[in-house]
Amino acid sequence: MLEKRDYVDKIIKKAIKQTEKYKDIGELASYIPELANVNPDSFAFCLVTVDGEVFSYGESEKIFSIQSISKILSLIMALHDNDPISVFDKVGSEPTSYEFNSLVPITDKATNPFINAGAMTTASMVKGANVDEKFERILAYYKKLSSFEDAYLIKDIYESEMETTDRNRAIAYYLKSKDIFSDNPNDVLDLYIRNCSIATNVCALAKTGAVLANKGYKPKTKEKLLSKKEVQIIVSQMATCGMYENSGRYLMEVGIPSKSGVSGGILGVVPGVCGLGVYCPRIDKSGNSVRGIELFKILAKDLGFTIFIN
Structure with missing residues (x-):
């Protein structure tokens, strides 16, 4: 479980500040015309714990396509x-x-x-x-x-x-x-x-991740939405295949099972701890949010989110 809220909030804000240098790196997914019409400087992040606690930052209610x-x-x-x-x-x-x-x-x-x-x-x-x-x-x-x-x-x-x-x-x-x-x-x-083309925001992504992190149960209500076997399959596929052709390097450097989209969103799962959602529409050549990856990388280190080190 996460530490006290003030501590987590401080770490996240520091990490977001550290990633500002990446906000101009990458390009919009212009091969889909409508994705070229978004604000390239948009940024939002959300973390939802398996207990249902929500930490949100930036344009957390901003709608984008999943x-x-x-x-x-x-x-x-x-x-x-x-x-x-x-x-x-x-x-x-x-x-x-x-x-x-x-x-x-x-x-x-x-x-x-x-x-x-x-x-x-x-x-x-x-x-x-x-x-x-x-x-x-x-x-x-x-x-x-x-x-x-x-x-x-x-x-x-x-x-x-x-x-x-x-x-x-x-x-x-x-x-x-x-x-x-x-x-x-x-x-x-x-x-x-x-x-x-489904509309989402970062908190919706993080809440989805929290269900996966919580063994298929919805935080707070404890409603069972996925079997343990389904969770195992989905999270393992996210870990090994979720970041396009850069999945292996991402798993090695970040260690958070994740799935990205070319709109600039990333959904992350920290098993037993939380779900993560980030949106920053400038993407790299593989289709992954540049600033989003850097933010997850810092949080993996500073909050111990990597799945490989307890």
């Missing part, structure tokens, strides 16, 4: 609707050195659930009569997981991505050609893009 952090949701729902063996018969579980939107790490199946091909695969395993029903199930579950009842589909982001998603469309059709799924590839792609 992007690839939604791949956690697709994996969760796939695990809810299917047993783990069936899920990982369709998608692998190993890290990759290739970009998240590459076709290379697709042999018999996508390498892991956190590259685009893997998330399309898990999205195809979500049950529902049509895309609308599947998405409403995913959105409703995220509202419960994150305690963010205001989550919604950001229409401008969704439309912007659908207009510029030729590479992902190719991936969807390639997966269909490999018999990974039998659904219409356009429907699978549509659901995948909708998931990426």
Whole structure:
């Protein structure tokens, strides 16, 4: 558990101050036009303990699209609707050195659930009569997981991505050609893009992380949302595959299971302690928030958040 609130608050504020030198490093994800319209200097951070205590800083209520952090949701729902063996018969579980939107790490199946091909695969395993029903199930579950009842589909982001998603469309059709799924590839792609376009904020991310940190139980209410097996799968995949092709180096240098998105968000999990959420939209070439990584790196050291040292 964390130390006294004043102590934690002091450490976090100091860490945020130390990362100000990184606020101008990186670029916006301009290949998605709507993501190029955000304020590049935005910053927000939130920490939520497994007891439900909230520490928030900066523009903590600012809405942004969840992007690839939604791949956690697709994996969760796939695990809810299917047993783990069936899920990982369709998608692998190993890290990759290739970009998240590459076709290379697709042999018999996508390498892991956190590259685009893997998330399309898990999205195809979500049950529902049509895309609308599947998405409403995913959105409703995220509202419960994150305690963010205001989550919604950001229409401008969704439309912007659908207009510029030729590479992902190719991936969807390639997966269909490999018999990974039998659904219409356009429907699978549509659901995948909708998931990426969910509205969130850093506290919603941190509260989601707190559920994972709390063995699947919601802080305070103790409502069980995930089985221990599901938590084990999700957090281990975050640790090994959550930061795109830089996951191994990130795990070595930071040691916090995390999942990033190209909008500039990162969700982190410190098992037994807390969930973390950060938003800073300038990203590196791999798609990870530059300042967000540096903040997590400092907190891992100063608050002992790395999973490798007790």
